[in-house]
Amino acid sequence: MPDVEILMAGAYPQWDMVDLEAKYRVHRLWEAADRQELIARVGKDIRAIATRGELGASAELMKQLPKLEIVSCYGVGTDAIDLSYARANGIRVTNTPDVLTEDVADIAIGLLLATARQIPQADVFVRAARWGNIAMPLVTRVSGKKVGLAGMGRIGKAIAKRAAAFGCDISYFARNEHTDVAYAYQPDLVALADWADFLIVIVPGGQTTMKIINADVLKALGPNGMLINVSRGTTVDEEALIAALQDGTIQAAGLDVFLNEPKIDARFLTLQNVVLQPHHGSGTVETRKAMGQLVRDNLAAHFAGNPLPTPVV
Numbered sequence: 001m002p003d004v005e006i007l008m009a010g011a012y013p014q015w016d017m018v019d020l021e022a023k024y025r026v027h028r029l030w031e032a033a034d035r036q037e038l039i040a041r042v043g044k045d046i047r048a049i050a051t052r053g054e055l056g057a058s059a060e061l062m063k064q065l066p067k068l069e070i071v072s073c074y075g076v077g078t079d080a081i082d083l084s085y086a087r088a089n090g091i092r093v094t095n096t097p098d099v100l101t102e103d104v105a106d107i108a109i110g111l112l113l114a115t116a117r118q119i120p121q122a123d124v125f126v127r128a129a130r131w132g133n134i135a136m137p138l139v140t141r142v143s144g145k146k147v148g149l150a151g152m153g154r155i156g157k158a159i160a161k162r163a164a165a166f167g168c169d170i171s172y173f174a175r176n177e178h179t180d181v182a183y184a185y186q187p188d189l190v191a192l193a194d195w196a197d198f199l200i201v202i203v204p205g206g207q208t209t210m211k212i213i214n215a216d217v218l219k220a221l222g223p224n225g226m227l228i229n230v231s232r233g234t235t236v237d238e239e240a241l242i243a244a245l246q247d248g249t250i251q252a253a254g255l256d257v258f259l260n261e262p263k264i265d266a267r268f269l270t271l272q273n274v275v276l277q278p279h280h281g282s283g284t285v286e287t288r289k290a291m292g293q294l295v296r297d298n299l300a301a302h303f304a305g306n307p308l309p310t311p312v313v
Helices: 014-023 035-045 059-063 083-088 101-116 119-127 154-165 189-195 215-221 238-247 266-270 285-304
Strands: 005-008 025-028 046-052 070-074 092-094 146-150 169-173 198-201 226-229 252-255 274-276
Touching (some): 005 035, 014 025, 014 285, 035 046, 046 285, 059 083, 070 285, 092 285, 101 154, 101 198, 101 226, 101 252, 101 285, 146 154, 154 169, 169 189, 215 226, 215 238
Parallel strands (some): 005 025, 046 070, 070 092, 146 169, 146 198, 198 226
């Protein structure tokens, strides 16, 4: 049996599980009837945590693993990992950047098209045999419109590139202006929303972006505006968003992420002007295989004493 013991916070695809369990002694936290009992029993021997972005690794968990050396995250977002605790205690942290950039950018544009052109509603319209009996309502064009991006990191730039191919005018909000892009910088998020036809959110999660899309931003986006969120559920004030969708403050939204996912606010299910995705922006076979490989490469490099491919801490 392999010597190195790792704690897995949640399931990975089977191709990753097979490889991990061949190389390490894997303890499946999500399957434990009593998670605290499992941690109490094996915690003293755990040297690595394999987690997912939405599951993270809390300071409380890491404190119970005295031999912990590394947290390897399946995903880009590390806001659910206590990086301060890891840094203070010499625990390495890795993630899986770059490999999911193109797929998340694709789904952002896909959600934009689905929301503006009402593709899910059109599917229901045809299946319900309404075609030929009544007219499908007219929808909103995407090409040539004004796209505001909240965030201009790797994924933001990939989304902007795609939106530019639709002939869209692009402006962006970020903590700092990016000198490597030609798009207009707008340091005021409310002003960006007021300008934009479509506002796409791709800022990182965490305290600094908590509810950055608030009632003021939504009011500025306006009754013809649409919101697309492919970042984190925490970046949007969901109470304000639901109210804005209900009362027509904004026209529609396309959402891949939510608070308390997968147990999302039930009010979203009653709204006809929102397109819902199950946090599946990176959910292609190609990207998920690349993400799992990168998690495994980081673990292998650490335990071989080699440089980490994608370190965060």
